[in-house]
Amino acid sequence: MTVNTTSVNNPSAQEKLKIGVSACLMGDEVRFDSGHKKNNFIVSSLKDYSEFVKVCPEMGAGFGVPRPAMQLRYKNERVELVISKKPDQVVTEQLVNFSDSIMPALDDLDGFIFKKGSPSCGVFRVPVVINEQGHKDRNETGLFAKAFMQKYPLIPVEEEGRLNDAALCENFFERVYAYRRWKAIENADQNVQGFIEFHSRHKLMLMARGSSYYQELGRMVAGTTKNDLQERRQAYIQRFMEVMAMTTQRGRQVNVLQHILGYLKDVLSSEDKNELLSVFEAYRQRHLPLITAVTLLRHHLRVHPQKYIVKQHYLSPYPEALALRSVL
Numbered sequence: 001m002t003v004n005t006t007s008v009n010n011p012s013a014q015e016k017l018k019i020g021v022s023a024c025l026m027g028d029e030v031r032f033d034s035g036h037k038k039n040n041f042i043v044s045s046l047k048d049y050s051e052f053v054k055v056c057p058e059m060g061a062g063f064g065v066p067r068p069a070m071q072l073r074y075k076n077e078r079v080e081l082v083i084s085k086k087p088d089q090v091v092t093e094q095l096v097n098f099s100d101s102i103m104p105a106l107d108d109l110d111g112f113i114f115k116k117g118s119p120s121c122g123v124f125r126v127p128v129v130i131n132e133q134g135h136k137d138r139n140e141t142g143l144f145a146k147a148f149m150q151k152y153p154l155i156p157v158e159e160e161g162r163l164n165d166a167a168l169c170e171n172f173f174e175r176v177y178a179y180r181r182w183k184a185i186e187n188a189d190q191n192v193q194g195f196i197e198f199h200s201r202h203k204l205m206l207m208a209r210g211s212s213y214y215q216e217l218g219r220m221v222a223g224t225t226k227n228d229l230q231e232r233r234q235a236y237i238q239r240f241m242e243v244m245a246m247t248t249q250r251g252r253q254v255n256v257l258q259h260i261l262g263y264l265k266d267v268l269s270s271e272d273k274n275e276l277l278s279v280f281e282a283y284r285q286r287h288l289p290l291i292t293a294v295t296l297l298r299h300h301l302r303v304h305p306q307k308y309i310v311k312q313h314y315l316s317p318y319p320e321a322l323a324l325r326s327v328l
Contacts, residue, residue, distance in 0.1 A: 016051045017176060020112035020148075022121045023056035025160050030056040034066045039160045042113060049319055053109060057120040057144035061098040063091070072119045072128040072140055079128055081119055081143055087129070092143065095120060099147040109155055110183075111176040112148060116159040120144040123159050154179060154241050166327035167247050175244045177318045178202065182237055192224050195233060202240075204314035208248040208256050217243070254284050257293050260309055264297075267304040276300075291325035 023030050027038035042052075058067065069084040070091065083089040106112075114121040122142040130137050141149070149157060156175035163169045185194040199221045206214040220236045257280050265273065279296055282288040294315060301310055309315075318324065 017049055017110045017180065018053060018108060019046070019050045019176075020053045020055060020106055020109045022113070022115035022118070022160075023054040023059070024115055025113065026052060026054050028054060028056065030059050030065055032058070032065070032067045032069050037115060037160075039163075041163060042160065045322070049322070053106065055102065055106075055144075057095055057098055060102060061091075061094040063094070070119050072126060072143075074128060074130050079140060079143075095143050096147070099144050103147065103151050106148065107152065109152070110180045111156040111158070111172065113163070114142070114145050114157060114159050116161040118142050118145075123149075123157055124162075154237060156241070156245075166324065170324040171245070171247050173318045173322065173324060174205065175241065178205070178244055178313070179241065181313070182240075188233065189230050190226060192226060192229055195224060195229060195236075196221055199236070201311050201313050204256050204259070204312045205317060206240075206243060207259065208252050208314065209243050209246045210252060211255075213243045213246075250284050250286075253290060254280050256314065257283075257297065260297050260301075260312075263306040263309050264300055264304055268300060272300065286328050289326050289328050291323075294325065 021042060022037075024035075024037045025039040025042055027036050027043060029036050031037065046052075058070070059065065063070075068086070070081055071084045071087075072079050073082045073087055074080075075082070075090065080090045081092045081095055083091065114123050116122055116124070117126060119126060120142045121144055122140075123145050124141070125138040126140040126142050127136040127138050128140040129135070145157070148155075156172055156179060158168065158172040163172065182198060185191055185198060188194065199217060203214055206217060217236060217240060220232060220239065224232050257276075261268075261273065261276055261280075268276075276293070276296060279288060279293045283290055283293050298315055301315075
């Protein structure tokens, strides 16, 4: 079975993310050597929040297990998938045909986690043989991953190896949940207020990339009417997802934290404000994780609610149990 949806028994299963994943990362023995590359973070940490759609392009293309190792190779000025030990044996067409056939079933995904380095599934720095001497460049994308990204440019993608980097992991799930919220806007093609609300509630997340991005996207929202909503939505979400793909810097995160503090300055004591500023600086200096500063701010916002701020997704961009802001 090359495509399979695995649901976890949970009363709120309908609220789960729908995440595509290379099947070998789930522990399926589908690699060329009959092995797998089970990833415990995906299988264990994400299971309560995700419904997984497993895909193995090589199996889907009919290559079987075990199978000869494959590689990408430049041939006739294009990248081809070939059998590593028989580079004249080109199998690109089989993989492309499978990719074309399965794409419609993947249109409702919230994100996709691919296997790094794979000639079918790798996203970044996939090796490609460039000459008869076997020299390689590492600047390609696997054929299936490339087809998916071209078909669904808005769906966030990542490689499992990069999820070990705390900043990249948080960035991926910020994007995944933001995209999920975008798709959840009711009657989206007629809902101007929903469009404006989406932008407004992501203000601080955009500011964490740079204030200019929030302003740029704000200009795309301003003055929207039902007559031009569809056109503006299309341009907006494309740029929004591009901006969200940028990783944040600690200095910009501190700017956001201070911006939130500005809403509380008239209701907090000098002692409380100094404590918050001290925590912000400790975060900047890598002595405390971001979650410490955010948790302290949320405490004060519960005591002194600020309507605009408490609606910001920045304060809870994804389930807290993922603990993505807990790493220094």
